[in-house]
Amino acid sequence: MLQHIHQSQLSNWERFYRANFINSLSGFKSAALIGTINEAGITNLAIFSNIVHIGADPSLIGFINRPKAAAPHTLQNIEHNKVYTINSIPAGMIEKAHQTSAKYNDNISEFDAVGLTPHFLPSVLAPFVEESPVKYALELVEIVPITHNNTFLVIGTITDVLVPSQLIASDGFIELHKADVVTTLGIDAYFGTQPLGRFSYAKPNQPLATI
Amino acid sequence: MLQHIHQSQLSNWERFYRANFINSLSGFKSAALIGTINEAGITNLAIFSNIVHIGADPSLIGFINRPKAAAPHTLQNIEHNKVYTINSIPAGMIEKAHQTSAKYNDNISEFDAVGLTPHFLPSVLAPFVEESPVKYALELVEIVPITHNNTFLVIGTITDVLVPSQLIASDGFIELHKADVVTTLGIDAYFGTQPLGRFSYAKPNQPLATI
Numbered sequence: 308m309l310q311h312i313h314q315s316q317l318s319n320w321e322r323f324y325r326a327n328f329i330n331s332l333s334g335f336k337s338a339a340l341i342g343t344i345n346e347a348g349i350t351n352l353a354i355f356s357n358i359v360h361i362g363a364d365p366s367l368i369g370f371i372n373r374p375k376a377a378a379p380h381t382l383q384n385i386e387h388n389k390v391y392t393i394n395s396i397p398a399g400m401i402e403k404a405h406q407t408s409a410k411y412n413d414n415i416s417e418f419d420a421v422g423l424t425p426h427f428l429p430s431v432l433a434p435f436v437e438e439s440p441v442k443y444a445l446e447l448v449e450i451v452p453i454t455h456n457n458t459f460l461v462i463g464t465i466t467d468v469l470v471p472s473q474l475i476a477s478d479g480f481i482e483l484h485k486a487d488v489v490t491t492l493g494i495d496a497y498f499g500t501q502p503l504g505r506f507s508y509a510k511p512n513q514p515l516a517t518i
Numbered sequence: 519m520l521q522h523i524h525q526s527q528l529s530n531w532e533r534f535y536r537a538n539f540i541n542s543l544s545g546f547k548s549a550a551l552i553g554t555i556n557e558a559g560i561t562n563l564a565i566f567s568n569i570v571h572i573g574a575d576p577s578l579i580g581f582i583n584r585p586k587a588a589a590p591h592t593l594q595n596i597e598h599n600k601v602y603t604i605n606s607i608p609a610g611m612i613e614k615a616h617q618t619s620a621k622y623n624d625n626i627s628e629f630d631a632v633g634l635t636p637h638f639l640p641s642v643l644a645p646f647v648e649e650s651p652v653k654y655a656l657e658l659v660e661i662v663p664i665t666h667n668n669t670f671l672v673i674g675t676i677t678d679v680l681v682p683s684q685l686i687a688s689d690g691f692i693e694l695h696k697a698d699v700v701t702t703l704g705i706d707a708y709f710g711t712q713p714l715g716r717f718s719y720a721k722p723n724q725p726l727a728t729i
Contacts, residue, residue, distance in 0.1 A: 327690035334548030
């Protein structure tokens with residue numbers, strides 16, 4: 308039965324029920340680990356699920372960072388170094404990835420705490436996740452404050468990509484499903500994917516072709 | 519073989535190859551149809567894949583709108599009416615959903631062109647998609663210009679949700695996979711999903727439980 312839920316009901320719901328509901332309503336999302344390093348040289352790793360493609364030329368990727376009080380370390384490190392990595396999560400890594408959301412003290416590296424391996428490139432002042440099949444480094448472009456709820460849209464441009472060549476299709480598409488990269492829904496659910504199809508550029512009055 | 523691709527290579531790639539690569543690099547995304555209506559009363563429907571959860575209290579959902587010259591109708595209608603709907607895409611609807619990305623004249627409704635049915639609530643000045651299992655209406659909160667590439671982060675708050683009661687778990691989580699709602703990757707690829715698990719709220723030095 309199709310239920311009609313009005314704004315006034317939403318705002319009266321118990322906090323965690325509402326968070327589960329609203330977080331899953333907007334659909335499947337990218338889940339990835341953001342790697343940074345602090346002034347003392349301690350690596351930080353945190354799972355983020357609100358990553359958004361902003362543009363391909365220049366390459367701009369954004370993510371939503373929660374209010375500073377709730378999630379300070381990643382944003383502090385990015386503000387300081389202007390550099391961070393985004394690392395994909397394959398199905399076998401979901402438990403470790405989820406565990407990075409625990410509030411560890413800032414003298415503890417989540418890499419050690421959850422059992423993942425930092426990997427460095429000489430030119431990038433942020434750790435990659437060795438075990439992630441696809442990963443990329445970004446240089447900070449802008450932090451846009453979203454005043455309505457004290458969150459931030461953090462925008463970066465891609466400086467380095469590490470990707471297995473066999474995942475790159477002839478037209479540049481990256482077949483992330485072949486590396487078992489997951490998608491996420493709501494606050495805490497992880498999903499595998501299976502391809503349904505790719506379609507050609509759509510034009511009025513012209514049937515789509517599959518790619 | 520892990521390939522290292524540097525920024526300088528990315529910017530030299532052929533435009534469509536780069537677009538496919540960068541769009542898929544950031545991972546699986548929500549795909550949904552945004553419904554609006556113009557001043558002449560003609561309904562508009564367009565697929566968007568960069569939808570982002572911003573907050574649950576107040577409920578804030580954002581999406582990235584391309585530059586105005588490339589994708590004018592949805593944004594014009596939202597600016598005028600301050601109201602729009604976001605409608606989920608089940609596997610059986612992906613071809614029609616993709617076809618809404620064709621550049622139709624503004625006197626043509628994509629509902630008619632692709633064969634989907636507009637559904638109205640008396641209180642909402644925007645069409646829902648009858649065939650979408652889960653859908654919600656939003657009131658415009660803010661349009662944030664992203665100056666680096668002339669795109670926009672459009673932020674709305676949820677006013678009405680239409681959702682089958684049987685998809686709502688006891689803790690508020692919406693089991694979108696049970697309605698075959700798809701996820702998308704890159705510019706043109708659609709995927710079904712299968713659940714891998716949900717995990718409890720993570721705390722340091724405490725093993726995760728599955729939900």
